[in-house]
Structures are given as structure tokens and as C-alpha cells.
Amino acid sequence: MKKFKTAIILFIVFEAIAVSLWLSTGQLFFLLNFTYIGACIAVGEVLMVKKWKYAREFVQFTVGSYMLVFLGLICRENMQIEGFWYYLLSGFFGAGVLHYAIAKIFGPLLFGRGWCGYACWTAMILDLLPYKQPQGSRKKIGFIRYIVFALSLALVLLLFHFGKATKHTMFLLFVIGNLVYYAVGITFAVAFKDNRAFCKYICPITVFLKPMSYYSWLRIQCDEDKCIHCGKCLRVCPMEVEVNNNSRKRKNATECILCQKCKKECPVKALK
Numbered sequence: 001m002k003k004f005k006t007a008i009i010l011f012i013v014f015e016a017i018a019v020s021l022w023l024s025t026g027q028l029f030f031l032l033n034f035t036y037i038g039a040c041i042a043v044g045e046v047l048m049v050k051k052w053k054y055a056r057e058f059v060q061f062t063v064g065s066y067m068l069v070f071l072g073l074i075c076r077e078n079m080q081i082e083g084f085w086y087y088l089l090s091g092f093f094g095a096g097v098l099h100y101a102i103a104k105i106f107g108p109l110l111f112g113r114g115w116c117g118y119a120c121w122t123a124m125i126l127d128l129l130p131y132k133q134p135q136g137s138r139k140k141i142g143f144i145r146y147i148v149f150a151l152s153l154a155l156v157l158l159l160f161h162f163g164k165a166t167k168h169t170m171f172l173l174f175v176i177g178n179l180v181y182y183a184v185g186i187t188f189a190v191a192f193k194d195n196r197a198f199c200k201y202i203c204p205i206t207v208f209l210k211p212m213s214y215y216s217w218l219r220i221q222c223d224e225d226k227c228i229h230c231g232k233c234l235r236v237c238p239m240e241v242e243v244n245n246n247s248r249k250r251k252n253a254t255e256c257i258l259c260q261k262c263k264k265e266c267p268v269k270a271l272k
């Protein structure tokens with residue numbers, strides 16, 4: 001049981017959120033939603049302990065596809081950034097705002113970019129592409145994310161201005177937005193030979209994720225006494241994090257998605 005302590009704790013944390021939200025709002029949805037997500041994450045952690053190669057992908061697909069297909073397409077919740085602006089500007093602090101608060105704004109103080117490694121339905125598809133390790137130097141075009149961020153807000157403000165900000169419009173935006181994200185994400189991945197190019201340069205959510213994850217409690221750390229500076233961890237990292245340096249200011253420090261690839265690769269188990 002000791003080996004599965006983390007899985008049990010994770011499930012209990014999600015279950016506590018599930019029960020608290022259910023009791024405080026009276027909505028059974030919150031109980032089922034967070035129980036399901038907590039169970040997927042806990043099972044994924046058990047699979048990781050068992051060293052199953054695709055444990056992270058298991059969580060990414062079970063959580064990511066649930067959000068995209070069930071919450072997005074069936075329940076018609078816009079969980080993209082436009083949906084967040086829409087709910088915020090409507091003064092309705094429902095599932096969409098809660099999702100952003102937990103996964104993308106305040107949660108990263110605790111678990112960093114865990115969302116990006118284990119739940120995002122955009123990355124779930126992009127990670128299937130062949131460029132798992134970036135081939136080529138990093139581009140200086142990260143400013144695009146701020147433009148996309150501002151455009152997403154401007155679009156929703158315009159919809160409110162013209163009286164078109166309805167649930168139906170937001171659903172259409174969700175469908176179109178996801179198709180655009182996949183098309184742009186795949187194009188950038190192929191062009192830069194880097195599956196995560198979209199995450200590095202374009203995704204507007206990183207405007208929230210990056211500053212918050214700088215302070216993340218959960219982070220990969222290096223035992224510098226053990227490290228033999230072989231550089232294997234740096235070569236496999238999909239986000240090009242300088243993981244063998246413990247400083248919070250290490251290169252690409254706010255981009256670690258906690259995928260654990262570096263840990264698996266380290267020959268002297270210096271990363272934990």
C-alpha cells in the first residue's frame with residue numbers, strides 16, 4: 001500500500017473537492033465530475049508506479065477526451081479561454097470559471113503545468129505526432145500567445161457588444177476554436193519538428209499558466225551531488241527545461257509539464 005500512497009492521496013483530494021462542491025451547490029454533476037477525474041489520475045499514478053509506459057497518456061486521454069467530448073460537445077460547455085471570458089463577463093461563476101481557477105490559475109501554484117501534461121485535450125492529440133523531442137532551436141515568437149490572449153477577450157467583448165454572446169454562439173466557438181487549435185498546432189509541430197510548438201508559442205492559456213507555475217510547489221528537482229552532467233534529461237525534455245538546475249529561474253522553468261521523461265532517462269536517478 002505504501003507504494004500507492006500518492007494515488008490514494010490524489011483520489012482523496014479530488015473526492016474532497018467533489019463532495020464539498022456537491023454539498024455547497026447541490027449539483028450532483030460536481031460529485032460525478034471530480035470523482036471521475038480523481039479516479040483517472042489515481043489509476044494513472046498506480047500505472048506509473050507499476051512502470052507502465054503509457055501511464056501519462058492514459059490520464060491524458062481519459063481526462064482530456066472526457067472534457068472535450070462529454071463536457072464540451074455533449075454538455076455544450078465552452079471550456080476554452082473564450083468560454084472563461086464569457087462566464088466571467090456574465091457574472092456566472094459556474095463550471096467553466098471553476099475549471100480555470102482549479103486547473104489553470106490557482107492550481108498551478110500547487111501542481112505547476114500538470115494540466116498540460118495530463119489533461120489538455122489539445123496536447124492529447126499533438127503528443128501523438130512524431131516530434132516528441134524538439135528537433136531544432138527554440139524560436140523567439142512566444143509573443144504570439146499574448147496576441148491570441150488579447151484577441152480571445154476582444155472577440156467575446158464584441159459578442160457582448162452586439163448582443164450575440166449566447167450559449168449557442170459559445171458552443172459554436174468551442175467547436176470552431178478547437179478545430180483551429182488542432183490545425184494550427186499540427187502545422188506548427190510539423191514546421192518546427194516539435195510536437196509542443198503550439199504550447200510554447202501560441203497557446204493563450206500559458207499567459208495564466210506560466211507566471212503561476214513559476215511558484216509551483218510540485219517541481220522536478222535535481223540532486224546535484226548525484227548528477228554526472230550527462231545531459232540525457234535535457235535531450236528528452238519536450239519543453240526544453242533546464243531540469244538539472246534547481247533554480248526557479250532555470251531555462252524554460254515555467255514550462256515543465258511534469259511528464260517524468262527526464263526522470264526515466266537519468267542514469268543515476270538524480271531527478272526526483
Ligand code: SF4
Binds near residue numbers: 115120123200204
Ligand atoms: S500549453 Fe495550452 S495547448 Fe499546451 S498543453 Fe497547456 S493548455 Fe494545452
Ligand code: SF4
Binds near residue numbers: 256259263
Ligand atoms: S522531461 Fe522533465 S523537465 Fe521536461 S517537461 Fe517532462 S518532467 Fe518537466
Ligand code: SF4
Binds near residue numbers: 231234270
Ligand atoms: S540525466 Fe541525470 S545525471 Fe544526466 S544531466 Fe540529467 S540529472 Fe544529471
